[in-house]
Amino acid sequence: MNSPKFAIVTGASTGIGFELAHLAAQHGYDLLVAADESLIDAAATDFRRHGVEVRSIVADLATLEGVDQLLAATNGRPVDLLCANAGKGLGHGFLDQRIADWRRVIDTNITGTLYLLQKLLKPMVDRDGGKILITGSIAGFIPGSFQAVYNGSKAFIDSFADTIRNEIKEAKGVTITTLMPGPTETEFFDRAQMEDTSVGTQKKDDPAKVAQDGWDALMAGKTHVISGWKNKLQAAVAHVTPAAILVEQHRKMAEPGSGEEQ
Template sequence: MKKSHQRNQTVLITGAANGIGYELAYIFAQNNYNLVLVDIMPQKLADVADKIRHQFEIRVKPIVKDLSINTSPEDIFAELQQESIQIDVLVNNAGFGIHGLFSETNLNTELEMLQVNLVTLTHLTKLFLKDMVRKGDGKILNLASAAAFQPGPLMAVYFATKAYILSFSQALARELENTGVTVTALCPGPTESAFHKRTGLAGARQIESNNMMDAKKVAKIGYRALMAGKTVAIPGLKNKMLAEMVRFIPRNLVTKIVKNMQEVT
């Protein structure tokens, strides 16, 4: 990967302790960005920060925060302002899902999901975007999903949150034309991470039948798209084809297909 010369630039990455967030942190470190890493898991986050510090001559600031708490975005923003840390790139990577019939899933878990996937992402974007626009330079990467392109029975709330992220990112990218600030929505399909185990999807047909993409590969595609100022990045030819195909399939058939894929065998 080509090295850049951004020693004075800083990226904030949420959900940075594992999966795509960790791989993105590593790529930004390789390209001489200072890091602000946010995650809920203190030990894992500390281990990641130490590992990166030992390999790269950059500043790494870990922040342990539960992003399902509505005051967390303001807390993060205030802490960075107090330390005069300017964020040049914002990566809204944190998110999670829950699998099951909506009539039977846990309401509190879904409300926390909405907070993390939607509200915190929107709140952090609002807080850091104003300075980016003011200085005429900045980049935002929002983690959507291939799930953003269709409804998702058995993961109804999760799919809806990803549709919001895609729509929000595309609209924002258009608003920010000619400001020097770009917004990119990364829309990966099933990716090797702890996500599927936590969600309860480990035995679903789509996981059992698919070769999941490596998190490192997804992160590289997302990073390159972000640097190129692309609005939407869909890793993998199969995912790109599926995203296009659902536009031409009757919606009631789409939901039937997705439900079948989501069912645990």
């Protein structure tokens, strides 16, 4: 082993997860990185230039079997840091979505994430040491027309992180930080079939900056961080704005075809 520190980063093939894995490697963490695509192996090669041990695995983290596959790849090595970043979006109206598609959003964003957290949090609490960064979203504050399942899944994750943080508060050596980005320049909108929407075509945040904000908050032991001043403002406004207004505003951003008006 090259380092006494060991981190797992999920959804690390591109975007925020890719940048988080770079940060962990730069700070001397050996890595186990995972994604549901073979591009993760090329990403791992990039992470190795920081001089740490890196192992990559292609696993479907929407399934319990995929999470078990990831856990088995640790070979029993204690995990000091987890960046639970794997997530999936889905655009268009709920009635137009296939059951398999919206179930996959829930299984990736909620079921697989919770299973991974439960498996890794327990040993962290038992030894009173460990750091977890969960990628939530400011979307969790906003009822999301044409992203109903995704926004609902992030509302769940944001709330769940706050709850579990309280449940384990006696374990002073374990911290859980929630990273809440806004729209970020990643493959998210392409994969969610939202390229023709207003939010899909607008200028978005730099994933490296978002990851750095999350990393800094994680290392400081903060409970959560909203990346970017515009997103901080949007989150603050969301707390005092009626849901009917919020959902109508979201409709203008996420309705299919809204990007053509730009």
